[in-house]
Amino acid sequence: MIITPNTPNLVRQGEDLIPTHCSFCGMQCAMHMRVDKATGQVVGVEPRYDFPVNGGRMCPKGVLAYQQINHHERILHPMIRKNGRLERATWDEALGLVAGKIRDVQAKYGKDAVGLYGGVSMTNEKCYVAGKFARVAVGTKNIDYNGRFCMSAAAGGAMKALGIDRGLFNPWTDVLQAEAIILAGSNTAECHPTAMAYIWEARDRGAKLIVIDPRKTPTARVADVHLQLKPGTDSALINGLLYVLIAEGLVDNEFIAQRTNGFDALRELILRDYAPEKVSEITGVPAALIFRAARMYGKAATGMVMYARGVEQQSKGVENVTDLINLMLATGKIGRPGCGGGTLTGQGNGQGGREHGQKADQLPGYRKIDDPAARAYVASVWGIKSDELPGPGQSAYELLQAMGEERNEVKMLFLYCSNPMVSAPNANEVDRFVANLDFMVVSDFFLSESAEKADVVLPAAVWAEDEGTTTNAEGRVIRINKAQEPLGEAKPDWWIMKELAKRLGRGEFFPYDNPRDIFAELRIASKGGPADYSGITYERIEAENGVFWPCPEGSTGMPRMFEERFGTKDGRANFHAVAYRPAAEVPDQDFPVYLTTGRVVFHYLSGAQTRRIPFLLEQCPEPYVEVHPILAGRLRLENGGKARLTTRRGDMVLTVRIAETIRPDTVFVPYHWGKDLAVNQLTNPALDPVCRMPEFKACAVRVAKEA
Amino acid sequence: MPKVLFIDYERCIGCKSCVAACAELPSHRKKSRNYVVPLAPGVTTQTIPMTCFHCKDPACARVCPAGAISITALGTVLSADEEKCVGCRNCTLACPFGIPKFDFNENIMYKCDLCHERTGVGSAPMCASVCPAQTLQWVELDVAMAKRRSKIAAKIVGDFPVWGEDEVETRIVSAGSFGGTGVREETHHE
Numbered sequence: 001m002i003i004t005p006n007t008p009n010l011v012r013q014g015e016d017l018i019p020t021h022c023s024f025c026g027m028q029c030a031m032h033m034r035v036d037k038a039t040g041q042v043v044g045v046e047p048r049y050d051f052p053v054n055g056g057r058m059c060p061k062g063v064l065a066y067q068q069i070n071h072h073e074r075i076l077h078p079m080i081r082k083n084g085r086l087e088r089a090t091w092d093e094a095l096g097l098v099a100g101k102i103r104d105v106q107a108k109y110g111k112d113a114v115g116l117y118g119g120v121s122m123t124n125e126k127c128y129v130a131g132k133f134a135r136v137a138v139g140t141k142n143i144d145y146n147g148r149f150c151m152s153a154a155a156g157g158a159m160k161a162l163g164i165d166r167g168l169f170n171p172w173t174d175v176l177q178a179e180a181i182i183l184a185g186s187n188t189a190e191c192h193p194t195a196m197a198y199i200w201e202a203r204d205r206g207a208k209l210i211v212i213d214p215r216k217t218p219t220a221r222v223a224d225v226h227l228q229l230k231p232g233t234d235s236a237l238i239n240g241l242l243y244v245l246i247a248e249g250l251v252d253n254e255f256i257a258q259r260t261n262g263f264d265a266l267r268e269l270i271l272r273d274y275a276p277e278k279v280s281e282i283t284g285v286p287a288a289l290i291f292r293a294a295r296m297y298g299k300a301a302t303g304m305v306m307y308a309r310g311v312e313q314q315s316k317g318v319e320n321v322t323d324l325i326n327l328m329l330a331t332g333k334i335g336r337p338g339c340g341g342g343t344l345t346g347q348g349n350g351q352g353g354r355e356h357g358q359k360a361d362q363l364p365g366y367r368k369i370d371d372p373a374a375r376a377y378v379a380s381v382w383g384i385k386s387d388e389l390p391g392p393g394q395s396a397y398e399l400l401q402a403m404g405e406e407r408n409e410v411k412m413l414f415l416y417c418s419n420p421m422v423s424a425p426n427a428n429e430v431d432r433f434v435a436n437l438d439f440m441v442v443s444d445f446f447l448s449e450s451a452e453k454a455d456v457v458l459p460a461a462v463w464a465e466d467e468g469t470t471t472n473a474e475g476r477v478i479r480i481n482k483a484q485e486p487l488g489e490a491k492p493d494w495w496i497m498k499e500l501a502k503r504l505g506r507g508e509f510f511p512y513d514n515p516r517d518i519f520a521e522l523r524i525a526s527k528g529g530p531a532d533y534s535g536i537t538y539e540r541i542e543a544e545n546g547v548f549w550p551c552p553e554g555s556t557g558m559p560r561m562f563e564e565r566f567g568t569k570d571g572r573a574n575f576h577a578v579a580y581r582p583a584a585e586v587p588d589q590d591f592p593v594y595l596t597t598g599r600v601v602f603h604y605l606s607g608a609q610t611r612r613i614p615f616l617l618e619q620c621p622e623p624y625v626e627v628h629p630i631l632a633g634r635l636r637l638e639n640g641g642k643a644r645l646t647t648r649r650g651d652m653v654l655t656v657r658i659a660e661t662i663r664p665d666t667v668f669v670p671y672h673w674g675k676d677l678a679v680n681q682l683t684n685p686a687l688d689p690v691c692r693m694p695e696f697k698a699c700a701v702r703v704a705k706e707a
Numbered sequence: 708m709p710k711v712l713f714i715d716y717e718r719c720i721g722c723k724s725c726v727a728a729c730a731e732l733p734s735h736r737k738k739s740r741n742y743v744v745p746l747a748p749g750v751t752t753q754t755i756p757m758t759c760f761h762c763k764d765p766a767c768a769r770v771c772p773a774g775a776i777s778i779t780a781l782g783t784v785l786s787a788d789e790e791k792c793v794g795c796r797n798c799t800l801a802c803p804f805g806i807p808k809f810d811f812n813e814n815i816m817y818k819c820d821l822c823h824e825r826t827g828v829g830s831a832p833m834c835a836s837v838c839p840a841q842t843l844q845w846v847e848l849d850v851a852m853a854k855r856r857s858k859i860a861a862k863i864v865g866d867f868p869v870w871g872e873d874e875v876e877t878r879i880v881s882a883g884s885f886g887g888t889g890v891r892e893e894t895h896h897e
Contacts, residue, residue: 047836058837060727189720193839218720
């Protein structure tokens, strides 16, 4: 990389530099917080040249992340709704009220009538406590988190094909050794900007870049081959690539024979149904480009396949992911330097946060909650009987549905670190589900669209006001350091749960004074599980610039996975013959255009944080609809004018941006806004049958000029 | 070997991290001194970072009646000296690239100083430190020159649609190719 790690920092008089990482995406870029010694407050940011992943690089969200910390809109004290208004309360009043409500609701409707809904912008320590709090203190099965909308398809696909789910199977530096790189459904330039330096450095060394995306994003713009497919046709396209690889003998037969199962079924399906000419008709991608891309990847000595929400946020996300893994397995390009890939984690701790128990079906260490041995082990660590542990809960969207009047199963919700009023699909329905609750508690540091609807609001500390660990997209466990004391009366989420547990009579199970105590227990709870952290300590993380899991005690950690065996029982990877099926909703006469949604570089997730940072908001103040000039001409739309978008679930008016960079049969809307500006009023909550991921990336829409 | 700013335009992703980071240097008084310009909005997502080129004989300094714009031994053209600047705005008119800007509140011009405060202690300018795609790079002069030569040799301008098996060859060569390309490697002929 360009900047040398020993580049000195600028340290100003009267300031300290506190090394930490960004609050935003899964790159978890390292940075220093500039802290004023006199006030003890964070006043700015300084690059951290010595950290290997980003070497000082930061996207604009990273540069400005610190502006959340002492932001004038921070929630500074607990609030209780009285006569329709949120009014200031003490911690004791608020926690007492919440604990009392939990008891009342559970006495009236049963244990599972209280739901917990979390997020993975929290540290591993907080995510771990959340999972334990739900099962041990509240005793409900109903806990899930926003990673369901983010990483669940990648996780499901990796589990099926490889037997273990770690975002990237390789360290970032492996990209530099790849001769061909496939990016599928990833606008890396905008969503993981600092990863682009790896892609470019690989290209400087001669690597070819293949991008699969319906839009000519800043990532696709510079690709050697851009496969600009119709939304939702990914598995057909991948099958077309597999066809060329198989038909032209570009597969690694030795690798297939020695390390995989199920190739014959895949081969039969592919050769029978997925000739590139036919795939071209389904996907709208010229057959010549399918040949070109497949040969580029197939003939390269090394190659990586990386993917993100574009292929994952579909009702067949798991199928798309297993099909992309088929590419790696068929060519033997996995488990070697420059060979492998995986998913680009969206949320900051999207990796660690899905490993330690806040997922509906999971216990710490990536254990399954319905596995008797896992239950027995974790119950013993927690000091309870294993039959006290609730069983599997339900996925995030289903948990929201359970609150609605049709099902009426969940009567109280404790929401932390998430903003489902913006991030969940089919927002109008979600509104209705939330309105049907008896009681909602929200812990957050800004009054998000979801927090606005709460009966009790608890002021949470921001990431720089607590310490702990996160796990980045590579599976590298890193340290978040505390840069200042929490503002006002804010408290970290683990403290909130510990105090609630006390009031529920379960305080003895949460004897933590600090995140270090929690991590010590997490290490034991994860020991022996697939995501084994037992060999990781805060000291090792600091000394080694992070430690890759799995890392049992005595291990050095595993930067590159699958060199010798896969995570399955027999150690072999599984091919999956994926027959293409269309998106749950495809354009028809009434709704003739594809709608796809996504992100812009200036905003993060529901925008609750980045919309409050002036520079970022100024760059992209509101959502827009991107329309191809051909479609715009047909609909008489003007650049900068308005258009009404209508789907079977809702409608909204957006400003038109005419751009040749999108397919003429598709429109695109970024999703970072709430209420009338929320594109999730339109999206389809069709769920993947395996991982329950909603289909954010493809539905049918009608577009009309709005006067 | 002194370090210089090397710009690889094709890499720019339009994120404006350089702009955000520029304003973070306290001596820049919350005013960014570099810009990111979209090339042809709606046609391409290509953007271009615009920074001061630190001319050898800078027009801004030449037209300054107060001698407020100094040039360091290494050739960095500094922002106006606060005590000398008379607020005449000659520099903002003279610069062919539109780099010097005027702060009407403070009655003073401001421009890129390559983060003199940082480079003076051996650190790197904020823009090149943070640039996620390494469009802006802070490298030794010989490294920059070598990169420039390799780019000229390797890049051919154009954004070719591919129909069937056809490929398009061009003979136009440029130092910085702004467009993307579908077939870059096949079109290069010695």
